Amino acid sequence: AQRVTQPEKLLSVFKGAPVELKCNYSYSGSPELFWYVQYSRQRLQLLLRHISRESIKGFTADLNKGETSFHLKKPFAQEEDSAMYYCALTSQTSGSRLTFGEGTQLTVNP
Amino acid sequence: EPEVTQTPSHQVTQMGQEVILRCVPISNHLYFYWYRQILGQKVEFLVSFYNNEISEKSEIFDDQFSVERPDGSNFTLKIRSTKLEDSAMYFCASTFSGGPYNEQFFGPGTRLTVL
Numbered sequence: 276a277q278r279v280t281q282p283e284k285l286l287s288v289f290k291g292a293p294v295e296l297k298c299n300y301s302y303s304g305s306p307e308l309f310w311y312v313q314y315s316r317q318r319l320q321l322l323l324r325h326i327s328r329e330s331i332k333g334f335t336a337d338l339n340k341g342e343t344s345f346h347l348k349k350p351f352a353q354e355e356d357s358a359m360y361y362c363a364l365t366s367q368t369s370g371s372r373l374t375f376g377e378g379t380q381l382t383v384n385p
Numbered sequence: 386e387p388e389v390t391q392t393p394s395h396q397v398t399q400m401g402q403e404v405i406l407r408c409v410p411i412s413n414h415l416y417f418y419w420y421r422q423i424l425g426q427k428v429e430f431l432v433s434f435y436n437n438e439i440s441e442k443s444e445i446f447d448d449q450f451s452v453e454r455p456d457g458s459n460f461t462l463k464i465r466s467t468k469l470e471d472s473a474m475y476f477c478a479s480t481f482s483g484g485p486y487n488e489q490f491f492g493p494g495t496r497l498t499v500l
Contacts, residue, residue: 370485
């Protein structure tokens with residue numbers, strides 16, 4: 276079975292501070308990992324995906340298979356980063372269903 | 386930019402009643418999904434749909450649930466006899482191709498309240 280855990284429900288930082296949102300997963304095969312974001316009163320949208328190895332809005336995430344983690348990082352948080360962040364997993368064998376973590380509400384204070 | 390749309394935004398119903406939640410996926414997308422999120426809980430997969438049939442369903446998606454693409458543009462989720470525990474936010478999503486790498490585009494959700 277596949278499982279995603281985000282240990283922090285709430286995370287609060289000041290503008291300009293580094294931010295790290297934690298995500299751990301359990302899956303015995305080769306997972307594909309995503310970060311989705313939901314800004315206030317907006318829909319869930321993809322932020323970044325592991326396979327693209329991209330940086331979006333200054334965010335990056337590295338898949339660490341040894342630690343089974345996919346933490347989301349940004350060196351200098353901005354107020355507009357305040358949102359709900361969901362880590363999600365899918366895999367070749369699970370079809371295309373997304374398994375989500377609980378979500379972390381990030382608040383960036385001025 | 387094309388978006389997934391869902392109607393209604395909020396549905397209130399009595400326990401035991403049937404509800405139909407509607408979604409219009411992005412027009413050239415071929416794979417469709419329903420997820421739900423009970424308040425304070427995770428977003429959970431319900432079902433995926435491709436080529437007019439269910440590709441995969443979760444253990445949540447029991448006999449009281451059904452999906453349909455009645456007219457080539459709408460994608461519906463029907464709950465036959467609602468229970469209190471069906472109260473949740475229901476999200477529709479679509480993607481052009483299946484497989485694990487693809488971005489799923491989500492609708493804004495329908496909040497279902499069962500009284």
